[in-house]
Amino acid sequence: MTPFTEKVIGIIRSIPAGRVMTYGQIAKLAGSPRAARQVVRILHSMSRAYKLPWHRVVNAKGAIAIQDDESYNEQWMSLEAEGVLVGLHGVIDLKKYLWEPDGE
DNA sequence: CTGGTGACTTATC
DNA sequence: AGATAAGCCACCA
Numbered sequence A: 001m002t003p004f005t006e007k008v009i010g011i012i013r014s015i016p017a018g019r020v021m022t023y024g025q026i027a028k029l030a031g032s033p034r035a036a037r038q039v040v041r042i043l044h045s046m047s048r049a050y051k052l053p054w055h056r057v058v059n060a061k062g063a064i065a066i067q068d069d070e071s072y073n074e075q076w077m078s079l080e081a082e083g084v085l086v087g088l089h090g091v092i093d094l095k096k097y098l099w100e101p102d103g104e
Numbered sequence B: 001c002t003g004g005t006g007a008c009t010t011a012t013c
Numbered sequence C: 001a002g003a004t005a006a007g008c009c010a011c012c013a
Helices: A003-013 A023-030 A036-050 A069-081
Strands: none
Touching (some): A003 A023, A023 A036
């Protein structure tokens, strides 16, 4: 367990319902602006153990990044359930839903 | 230990 | 604007 991991977990846990964050933002807030991959790995790895809202994390385009259809569908449903309108391509309107902790 | 990969991002061409 | 390269670091073979 590294400090980076703990930060990432804390950041993801702080994402309010109905809002999303990008991997890049999380990585930057955690201390490594280009460590988006680690965020992904941590998320994938810890979401199950820490009950993290991984469905509130999307890529830089504001789209669902998952490759697995089942998980993709699960994220889609979770977002819709929180009031986030997801496009048919899994694209989310970042201008509306992107949560910036600094601008909170 | 070495090497390759990944639910990604940003900068350059 | 689409394609390429480099960066990041944990995990698995």
